[in-house]
Amino acid sequence: MQQQLPSRLLENVVNEFGKLPGIGKKTALRLTLHMLNQPDADVGTFVTAISQMKTDIKICPVCHNITEDEGLCGICVDDRRDHSLICVVETIRELIAIENTGQYKGVYHVLGGRISPMDGIGPKNLNIDSLEERVRNSEQPVAEVILATSTTVEGDTTNFYLFRRLSPLNVPITTLARGLSVGDELEYADEITLGRSILNRVPYSSMK
């Protein structure tokens, strides 16, 4: 049902909020009316934060992570990180997630998405050429490339494609461990995950 709104200006904002992912018409209206009731200064802060992000955020020329400067990103310039270890992720969302685990001290390569013919996204639309070049022409030899794609159909496709593209470069390629989530009840684990966790079982002594 198209809602009748008492003002076109209000309608514009509702439509704009409605374009955001996961925001339906009802939520869009709630957010809009919330905005309308906020002090001008708070709304100003909101609007400025978004505008500033759009103008001032740059992309790192090496790993395609975001950065606030013209040059390399905070991770690429960090000497304490292991630059011979490259973790390939789909977007910076996954980069942030891995960073938050505190378990990874290498560097990244952000693809900018995953291969998805349904959405018209092929290898050419992703930062794959730059990855290949980066591995091939690295100053210090690359010790390992970790393919950290999602375990979805598109993620697996991307994973396999990357494996084939990078194989000729003779660099060790690994992928994320798959198995039970921490805290999973065996009884409720899905069959595929449970099956794989049996096939990929690890010696007790090497478990981390």
Place this chain on the structure above:
Amino acid sequence: MQQQLPSRLLENVVNEFGKLPGIGKKTALRLTLHMLNQPDADVGTFVTAISQMKTDIKICPVCHNITEDEGLCGICVDDRRDHSLICVVETIRELIAIENTGQYKGVYHVLGGRISPMDGIGPKNLNIDSLEERVRNSEQPVAEVILATSTTVEGDTTNFYLFRRLSPLNVPITTLARGLSVGDELEYADEITLGRSILNRVPYSSMK
């Protein structure tokens, strides 16, 4: 858990989105990254729509609905509406909901909230004085005031308070019908609603 983000500019936007009602940290990050990936022009439209709404939307001096002009709102200037019928609502959200039913052709009075001592909102913080004055000094006599508050504790409190304030003015006061929702299974209706719908049963012939 506080997420570590690769940029302060990004963090600002996440924080701003996180202030919106019903938007948690995870969703805020998703919305922020969505914004970051949108073309500059689209983000500009989003930001402009919000800014324009904040600067250009005015409040109707009679009913406190929103309006784009300095004067009365679209409903108050509409000659086809019954100006002797005043429906009192908490916020414009309820006004919009009632307008969308297409069942009401009178005018409104927007309180701007409901009496809620817990949130420090008393009668003085709402547009109640102006309602009383409006009913008292109306050019054409007011035929009916409909109290369309929510059926929550605060809504009922507000409802009763309004009833007491308006009673001395000798104007017919009604309130919204309460009973089963359309489509309700009796079996699953809550006891209070079901009980009231028996107490307030209506002659079959007068049912609409």
